Amino acid sequence: MKLPAWMHSLRFRLALMYTLLALALVTLVGAVMTVQLLRDLDGQFQARLDERADRLAEGFNSPSAGLGQTQAAPSGSYSMLVDGKGRVIYATPGLRDYEKAPFPFPGLREVRLDEVPYKVATRPLKKGGFIWVALSEDVLIQARQSAIRVLTLAVIGAPLLTLLLAWLAGRRALRGLGQAAQLAGRxxxxxxxxxxxxxxxxxxxxxxxxxxxxxxxxxxxxxxxxxxxxxxxxxxxxxxxxxxxxxxxxxxxxxxxxxxxxxxxxxxxxxxxxxxxxxxxxxxxxxQVEMKLAYHYIPARQLRERLDRLVPDTEFTGDWSVFVLCDPDRLTQALRNLLANGRRAAGKEGRVELCLEETPEAVRFVARDTGGGLPAELGERIFDPFVSGSGSSGLGLSVSRQIARLHGGELTGGNWRAEGGELGGAEFMLNLPGLEIGDDAEGDFGAEPVEPRQTLTGQAPTGQTSTGQISTGQISALIRATGPKQGG
CATH class of the missing domain: 1.10.287 (Helix Hairpins)
Structure with missing residues (x-):
């Protein structure tokens, strides 16, 4: 089971730790206090019962007190007078059925009368027999239940409140750390x-x-x-x-x-x-920051001729009659690195292919080889400097991607498969943005011509790449300056 991302955060773990500590502390302190409270209540109840029994016994044992001197029985209290033969000779209202009968509760410390629990106490009489006193435990039971409810509420409520407060406090305390993590990630x-x-x-x-x-x-x-x-x-x-x-x-x-x-x-x-x-x-x-591009609008066949000399036995497919807006030296370097890696992987008997595809949105160069393909464990790391899957220096792919991004494009790689599904080898796609000349900048066509080797983009800003975006007038000037001379 995969846990949500917020459960892995430091803020949640700190809040959970404080919650568990609060739970343990509240449970321990609450349990000790509850036990002590219940013990005190039991002691007070027993003292009240003993006091009641002592006063009644004193009233019967003292000749000067007399029966009329005894205090009225408190609510929830019963008493019986038992003679030396174990017969009840007097009982308070509610227990009159036991009069003139044998004592029904010999040796018991607790009894139930009308489904209500009572604690009892006995005191001996001087003339023989004893007096029996019972006091209801309703108040004691209610006190116990109240104490347990309070303890339960504290055990449940305190940790939840601690979790909420700790979460909010941790969010505020660690806010600077979160912002720093975002900055560091960029x-x-x-x-x-x-x-x-x-x-x-x-x-x-x-x-x-x-x-x-x-x-x-x-x-x-x-x-x-x-x-x-x-x-x-x-x-x-x-x-x-x-x-x-x-x-x-x-x-x-x-x-x-x-x-x-x-x-x-x-x-x-x-x-x-x-x-x-x-x-x-x-x-x-x-x-990447220090690199400048010198844009030219050249026929793609010039790139093909240069690449054919640099990487012999390369098969060129697609439409190479189109024109490409690029820095020819840099783009040749990028494509040459792709083809050289392919030739190295495919060997002398293998096949290396470079296909050119053009759409209104992009110009795409697709380099394929019949080698063993890219190692799956490398993934995107294949574009990192000094990382290689074919025993080369590991610089070519990194530089090629850098050049593609400086042109405003991208370089991606993977493995292609033949029609039968078997692995065909490595495949790299270098995409450059296409030229879309709109009608919103018609006035720009009167701009001054651009020299063929003029650098149009300048340095890329720190942390960014040059997009290769040029005005319509500059593109028109490039076409006029370079197109006819290149035979286009």
Missing amino acids: INPSTSVAALPLPRRQDEVYELLNAINLLLLRIETQQSREKQLLGQIVHELGAPLTVLRASLTQATSRGGPAATDPDVRRAALVADELTFTTQDLMQLARG
């Missing part, structure tokens, strides 16, 4: 480590939030060091890789044995792989 260490606001009272909540702020400060310091280290690594690798790629390109362009040497071709592929890895590291070091 913190993204990759983009922002802003300190949490501290409450005025320096209580346990203050200490917890202060400890979180110190932790965030250490995270920010560590991230800064990591970014500096990554930047230095990329800088140190960039120059040698550039020289290496240029040398390999010259070696293959001169012709001769080097142009067909498989070792040279393999070295060129390794150099390309290292170059893209350094680009991914640089993207990771810069982060």
Whole structure:
């Protein structure tokens, strides 16, 4: 049975703990007080009964008192006079049927008369025999019932009232902690480590939030060091890789044995792989906030040509005659990472496919391979840096999703299945927002043309991604500036 979420809260657990403590305390104190009260009532009742019996016995035993000197019997009281032979010689009204008869209650301390319980006491007489006195227990029984009702009400009502008050008090006392938890939940260490606001009272909540702020400060310091280290690594690798790629390109362009040497071709592929890895590291070091996009309105076949050179033997399906508004370098990097992962998973004999689909709302790139598919246990963690299911560096998917979001789109992944239901391999869908040119901004078409390499979005605000939204006039200018030159 799954419990509601509020039952797992600290506020409820504290209120429940206080309620259980109140229940135990009220039960213990109430039980002790009730027992003591009932004992006192029994003692008072017995003292009253003994006093009644002593006065009646004194009246009969004292020659100067006489029968006429005895006090009137109180309500709920009976008495009988028994001689030495055990016969009742006198009884108060209500017990006259026992007169001139043997005493009916020998040795009993409690009797029932007319279904009412009575306590009895006897006192010996000087002339023989004894006097018998009975006093009704109605008042005592009522007192006992009242005490038990009060105890029951206290045991039930006090914990419920404690639970309600503790819940309200805990809600007020922990309100700052709840707000801090919401703020902490919105913190993204990759983009922002802003300190949490501290409450005025320096209580346990203050200490917890202060400890979180110190932790965030250490995270920010560590991230800064990591970014500096990554930047230095990329800088140190960039120059040698550039020289290496240029040398390999010259070696293959001169012709001769080097142009067909498989070792040279393999070295060129390794150099390309290292170059893209350094680009991914640089993207990771810069982060999403520092990245700028240079939008171009280009034919999709240009992306296909670049990707075909970078990841050979890729099958391109769909409609590649459309135009795409994007940063070509960044989008190529994102798609290349998807295809490289697919080729790595599918192997040389496997198949890697990239399909382009366009709708008025979106442009979708679907990358598929015939490899073993994504590990189910990784889930969304497959997009985290340095998490990989195929033995790669684990940067490609993280950078690709970052680039997609900077374009205002999204990258999702999963496994596709063939028509027969068997697992087909991994599938990634990179969606970019489509271009919807409406009639509400017709005046914008007179805007100044935009240079082909002008950055339109600038830096994304902290904690947000660039949406890639451009005015109608800017889109028109891009179409005029880039469309005809690209053969579109």
